[in-house]
Amino acid sequence: MTTFVLASQSPARLGVLRNAGVEPVVRVSNVDEDAVAAALPAGTTPERIVIELARAKARDIAVAIADQGRALADAGRALSGEFTDSVVVGCDSMLLVGGQLQGKPLTPEVARARWAEMAGRSADLLTGHSVLRLRDGEIIAEAADCSSTTVHFAKPEPEELDAYIATGEPLQVAGSFTLDGMGGWFVDRIEGDPSSVIGIGLPLVRRLLAQVGVGATQLWSDPAR
Secondary structure, eight states: OOEEEEOOOOHHHHHHHHHTTOOOEEOOOOOOHHHHHHHSOTTOOHHHHHHHHHHHHHHHHHHHHHHHHHHHHHTTOOOOGGGTEEEEEEEEEEEEETTEEEOOOOSHHHHHHHHHHHTTSEEEEEEEEEEEEEETTEEEEEEEEEEEEEEEEOOOOHHHHHHHHHHSGGGGSGGGOOSSSGGGGGEEEEESOHHHHHTOOHHHHHHHHHHTTOOGGGGOSSTTO
């Protein structure tokens, strides 16, 4: 059975996968996202930026698995069975507002400034996805793409925005909002894939898995679902 490795510590992505029948192995990458983005050529499109960030995260975990396999081989031991056949999936989400990509605001001041810009407007939530197929710890296939979903934001009242920012939720999420949490109160509607807005687009991941020779239903922890 192929093991699904999620290269992310995002509880939202983990929740999407679990609700869809997949119990992934979680490995958190140590990628410096700012450094990866800065190394890209001038004029790189927003879609390519999020794809390359997702690829860097997936490769970071794939390399760690490969290094683990080599170390075990040198010691005369085999790589853990869960990694003999696996797919590593990395994701990166950013909100495209007025031609500018926005990641996590991290501070209340930045979150407030971003909401002042996007309230009552629409923006595109871009999520890059990278899928690496590993066999015995070595990459044998790769597929990557980006999903785009248009988000139409409401206009929170000042006291509502104060309360939302005070929760801390918008500080650690791309675009300063969630669809599946408290931020959902301030999203009028979306055009596109809701799972992608949450952080991992199931329709796109299914297509990418097929490109590397894995059927999504093979990954279900409960085949009867």
